[in-house]
Amino acid sequence: MPSFKIDLSTAVVFVATAPEPKMVNKKTGERAVDRDTNAGLSTVGLLVSDEGEGNLYQVTVPETGFPEGLMPGMPVRVVGLKARDWENEFNGQKRHGISFRAVAITPAA
DSSP: OOEOOOTTOOEEEEEEEEEEOEEEEEETTTEEEEETTOOOOEEEEEEEEEEEEEEEEEEEGGGGSSOTOOOTTEEOOOOOOOEEEEEEETTTTTEEEEEOOOOOEEEEH
């Protein structure tokens, strides 16, 4: 499925929730990994404020793409944010949504 770049050039972005490992299977503890780099993936909650509106996004980022110590409330910059729609069927129920992926998250200067 195609992905779309998200322009954050005029936005203010804060960490809402600290990075947590993204799991493929919580029961077995299997962690999701990037297909290209084989790096473990994490999910970070980001509050994006732009044009008087704030939204919370759960963004997947490789563990090599963010520094240790990202804490809620910290202003950050997001590199290479993309959105992609998804759809699947599990136990006869169709689900769909939008996933967000970034190359890196760095502290704002």
